[in-house]
Amino acid sequence: MEVLHGNRISAQTAIGQIRIRMEQTVRVQPVPVADTEAEIGRYEAAVRQAAAELRALSERASRSIGPWNARIFEVHAMMAEDVDYRGKVTETIRERRVCAEYAVELTGLHFAGMFEKMEDPYFRARSQDVKDITDRLIRILLGEKTSVDQDRPYILAASELTPGDLMRQDRSCILGIVTEQGTAYSHASILARSMSIPALTGIRIDPSWDGHMAILDGEKGCLIIDPDSGTVKEYLRITAERAASDSEKDEAEAGQALTKSGKRIILRANIGDETELDAAVTGGAEGIGLLRTEYLFMEAGELPGEEEQFRYYKSFAEAMKGQKVVIRTTDIGADKPVSYLEMPHEENPALGKRAIRLSFDNREMFRTQLRAIFRAAQYGNVAVLYPMITSEWEMKEIVRTEEEVRNELRSEGIEVPEIPRGIMIETPSAAVISDRLSEYADFFSIGTNDLAQYVLAVDRKNAAVAKYYDPWHDAILRLLTMTVQNAHRKGIPVCLCGELAADPAATDRLIALGVDELSVAPYLLREIRRSIRACEV
Ligand code: PEP
Ligand code: MG
Secondary structure, three states, X not given: OEEEEOEEOOOOEEEEEEEEEOOOOOOOOOOEOOOHHHHHHHHHHHHHHHHHHHHHHXXXXXXXXXXXXXXXXXXXXXXXXXXXXXXXXXXXXXXXXXXXXXXXXXXHHHHHHHHHOOOOHHHHHHHHHHHHHHHHHHHHHOOOOOOOOOOOOEEEEEXXXXXXXXXXXXXXXXXXXXXXXXXXXXXXXXXXHHOOOOEEEOOOOOHHHOOOEEEEEOOOOEEEEOOOHHHHHHHHHHHHHHHHHXXXXXXXXXXXXXXXXXXXXXXXXXXXXXXXXXXXXXXXXXXXXXEEOHHHHHHOOOOOOHHHHHHHHHHHHHHOOOXXXXXXXXXXXXXXXXXXXXXOOOOOHHHOOOOHHHHHHOHHHHHHHHHHHHHHHXXXXXXXXXXXXXXXXXXXXXXXXXXXXXXXXXXXXXXXXXXXXXXXXXXXXXXHOHHHHHHHOOEEEEOHHHHHHHHHOOOOOXXXXXXXXXXXXXXXXXXXXXXXXXXXXXXXXXXXXXXXXXXXXHHHHHHHHOOOEEEEOHHXXXXXXXXXXXXXX
């Protein structure tokens, strides 16, 4: 039994087998073969098996995470059957007279390397797909069942995971996530939290753990490899107890969140996509405080059209039955790239073309998203929120675009309601000029994840500078105070949807500062509701 300590991402626990996903290195030997045609036959059989496995996975994932999210497995099946990849493998077997495993390994490295060098981020991202498929084919050829039981959920261990990597996994199979890189504020960690996946970062991964049993204790921030039976029993008891006490508390704790002095704090959920809706509803969210629409854009292989977006937003509006649904226009860019938009390499992507800047540069995309949001507003209590605002001119541009889109819809006979407009306060300039920005907004939503990164000049996903990333820094608290005062002077409410809202130790301070609403990952709703109720303010 070995215990390793890392950084806490979510206070949940997972018990299961570890599955390692590290960068691929050559690990099969070039065994010479005499009958190359028979070897090619063996390879073709492996391709058929891989495609069948992937299609079965796609079907299973489709039921658990929806057909949209499951599409990646269908794409993998098609890539396994790709003519160029197969041509290269058979050519290598014939010309070098080597075993299929080695030919697949070389072909995988060749194509993955080719994709990695491409300018276009869409093609660059395909290199990981090639590696996944190559791994699967080799496993099948080696007759390895892999040390991990494929049908059983597992704890995924990787050097680094991006939000895109996380979305490419079958969520129903993931018990937990352990990574070497990343911090509690990187988007992948936030996504893991909002998907309710136990997670840890800052753990040095040993590839020999593949297939070993482990306990991921998100509360203590440790990973226990090969736990002894007494430890497993103890953890099973703790998790069962927690589940039972959570459901008891659910009964007692449903309803509004009032502080001890009777101040009502609205508590909503941050969500990435429809798979998190159930958890938001059962957790008693008073609406969705932040719908990160970029995940819809990232999961798609192409720009989602108006109808698709409209149906997507409408489903949230209807599911929340009159409770507010705050739809943020897409925050693509930085560590959330999409493959199909022109996004040249940037030296400092967090300071580059991201969020509203990308929407401005892709006018049609922006107008289409607004049309879809406005149309969906007919079906519920919808508000629109704009990310990464820094200046007044941006708000003027937004107001003008909203007006244009609304007139266009009207001319088509579609009457859309006026909906509240929110501004993300997540850049230092937005906080400093929040008095002026309040003229353009019906509410503010403070994004402390970015605000801290930009105020403190600390990359939110760089583990090497994590100790400098302090959302409690006085500079941030002063900006929060200033923002709340400016908003209240104008009579508009302030929500806090950054991860600071999810820290129970921050609740009373935030309420004392005057924050009106908190929005947190669905699984934290109960805990934060409890902290609000314990608050003396
Ligand atoms: C934030 O920056 O605090 C925020 C809520 O937005 P995101 O984490 O999606 O950048
Ligand atoms: Mg942000």
